[in-house]
Amino acid sequence: MTSAFGRIMAVDYGEKRIGIALSDPMRIFAKPLLVIANQGEEEVLSSLQHLITQHQVSLILVGMPYAIDGSNTPKTEETQVFLEMLKHNVNIPVLFQDERYSTCDADAELKKLGYTWQEARKIKDAMAACIFLKDYLNN
DSSP states (O other): OOOSOSEEEEEEOOSSEEEEEEEOTTSOOEEEEEEEEOOOHHHHHHHHHHHHHHTTEEEEEEEEOOOTTSOOOHHHHHHHHHHHHHHHHOSSOEEEEEOTTHHHHHHHHHHHTTOOHHHHHHHHHHHHHHHHHHHHHHO
């Protein structure tokens, strides 16, 4: 059972980039935070542990990229390995959230906000994390 309070950090895992979004401590709002380069397990884990401490995170939510029909893809399996690695290396709960369509929704949201595709590309992964974090908070 996880606490109903404390920040949630959403993680949109990618082979090259990892998008990070945060909730507020009361878990009402979500906002994109940053995108970190995926420079290997040690570097990523160090960055995430720093963010957990800095923002007093009490739960990590990893976006799970299922296929449109809900089945697993190679990307799903890669993300499941990342999720298990996190579970064994952080001392807070780690859950997953279906992230189908979050990247597409992030593109649409950034376009609506007036970002050029070049600007949007730099923060799209954090916006995708924000979108599936909002879905989690709303449910």
